[in-house]
Amino acid sequence: MISAELAALFARDLTRVAQELEAFPDEASLWRVAPGVTNSAGNLALHLEGNLREYIGRQLGHVAYSRQRPMEFSKRDVSKATLVARIDEVRDLVTRVVASLPRDTLDAPYPEDVLAVTLTSRQFLVHLYGHLSYHLGQIDYLRRVTTGAGAIHLATL
Secondary structure: OHHHHHHHHHHHHHHHHHHHHHHOOOHHHHOOOOOOOOOOHHHHHHHHHHHHHHHHHHOOOOOOOOOOHHHHHHOOOOOHHHHHHHHHHHHHHHHHHHHOOOHHHHHOEOOOOOOOOOOEHHHHHHHHHHHHHHHHHHHHHHHHHHHOOOOOOOOOO
């Protein structure tokens, strides 16, 4: 079923986000930006956490959460260990919620018109997965550019 497949993809790529964060050599490098870039890898990780807690955890899993989106892009004093722990926690939450979604929930309209169009929950989950993948790529690129490091071995399915 698609919910199990999506849950596996979210789990893999959130594990990859944690691996990318761990690969930064020090705390300061997590918060560096490259020329022409406004967000650091640390801020992108906070943004992914907030996005997924809101749109999957709260909206689909009914887990209490109060998102503070501006903080996701302004906060700078979160340790690497804390960022990794938060990504691991949201991975577990997202995987559990997505894997448990029945077909009728997936086929129903997503509870909120986030993109100014009505999407099914399935369509919105695919959108959220694309959003995660996009920012994972940005985090990898920022790590390479700001630290001079190369590719790392990432989790597979």
